[in-house]
Amino acid sequence: MDEPTTEAVEAANAELFASALHRVPTVGGAELVHFPVSTPRGQDYGAQSRNHERQLRNALGGKPIDAPVVHAHVGLPSGWAALQNARPDARVFVTEHASFLERVFQDPEARELYDELLYRVTGFLAVGDKVTEVLSREFPHHAERIMRIPNPISFDEPRPSPVKDLRRWLYLGSMVELKGVRWLVEAFAQCHAEDPSLTLTLVGEGPLRKPLTERVAELGLDDAVRLPGSIPHEQALDLMRExxxxxxxxxxxxxxxxxxxxxxxxxxxxxxxCGGPEKTLAGIEDAAGELLDVEEDAEHISDGFRRLRARFDAGSLDLARAQEALAARYGYEAVAETHYRLWFPDSPSADERDADRAGALD
Known part of the structure; x- marks a missing residue:
């Protein structure tokens, strides 16, 4: 869009803010507010960040975010928008998890904004080694400022009944070459030929969805493979339990x-x-399943499935132990405590808070 059109769209969007802003209660008395940001098609990451900064300021009525601590999800555009709209005395933290940072840094303005972001924030958190490696390579002068923290995962809702056989396969993710979905379909075809009771659900969108749908038909697997497209996160969690x-x-x-x-x-x-999983599952690989090397063929997947199924049938997996270990690393309480200690370094720890509460009850 040209500049006058962009300005007109943003003005209209600002007028609609009052009816679009809805506050939703969450945990700990916090409120979640969604607001729409109009984004011109094809806008570069740097311009997009300036855009989010400006429209967040409009949503706030020109006033800063009224909070002593501000946490933003991903550096651009959210981190930049939060940093520019925080109070002068606020402690601003950013957590980065994007897998496409190399693409972001191809935009000179975005790279410049990210450099300034890393310099100005109170704390910067990366969710894995791959993110840390990219950022340290691009901004070696900020390497010591980059801390590690995981994404939080809920372990609170168990499945209705335990898995009894590895028949129903599930993939959740983008339909792109990077995710290895072509090899997955071919590997499933090999395993399905050996056991026709197997099924595969491929959840997600992307440029490979149509070619994969055609390939499934070519393989005669229409009755065994579903491609429902993109679905809400809660529905994806339900599929995991099924x-x-x-x-x-x-x-x-x-x-x-x-x-x-x-x-x-x-x-x-x-x-x-492939970078993250071997670190995420460190120490519980055999208890949780089977890890494969990244190879460009279907056989390494189908061979891995055969090994895993044999181990599962022999009872050598220990999902309960894997869940316990992962909850201690990535559960909401564990990650929340890590954030709390960073945000409020002079406050008591969780153990100290528990001890104080126990003392108050005596």
């Missing part, structure tokens, strides 16, 4: 949140060592 095995043959992951969610839902996992 399926038997999460298969995720990605070529690259910064963390692998879906993998942890799958184990939290009581599913074994068949995943690649």
């Amino acid at each position: 399926h038997d095995l999460l298969v995720h043959p990605s070529r690259y992951e910064t963390f692998g949140m879906t993998i942890v969610e799958g184990i939290a839902a009581g599913m074994p996992v068949l995943v690649t060592r």
Whole structure:
């Protein structure tokens, strides 16, 4: 869009803010507010960040965010918008998890904004080694400022009944080459030929969805493979509790949140060592499932499934132990405590707070 059109759209969007802003209560008395940001098609990351900064200021009526601590999800555009709209005395934290940072930094303005962001924030948190590696390579002068923190995962809702056989496969993610979904379909066809009771649900959108749908038809697997497209997160969690095995043959992951969610839902996992998962599952690989090397063929996936199924049938997996270990690392309470200690370093720890409450009850 040209500049006058963009300005007109933003003005109209600002007029609609009053009816679009809805406050939703969440945990701890906090409120969640969604507000729409009009974004011109094809806008570069730097301009998009300036855009979010400006429209957040409009939503706030020109006043700063009234909070002593501000936390933003991803550096651009959210982190920049939060930083520019925070109070002068606010402590601003940013958590970065984006797997496409190299693409972001191809935009010179975005790279400049990110450099300033890293310099100005109180704390900067990366969710995995891959994110840290990219940022340290791009901004070596800020390397010591980059801390590590995981994404939080809920372990509170168990599946209705435990997995009894690894028949129902599930993939959740983008339909792109990077995720290895072509090899997944071919591997499933090989395993389905050996066991026709197997099914596969491929959830997600992307440029490969149509070619994969056509390939499924070519393989004669229409009755065994579903491609429902993109679905809400809550529905995806329901699918995890209904399926038997999460298969995720990605070529690259910064963390692998879906993998942890799958184990939290009581599913074994068949995943690649693609950066994040081998760190996420460190020490519990055999208890949680099977890890594969990243290879450009279907056989390494189908062979991995055969090994995993044999181990599952022999009872050598220990999902309860895997869940316990992951909850201690990535559960909401664990991650919340890490954030709390960063945000309020002079406040008592969780153990100290528990001890104070116990003392008050005596």
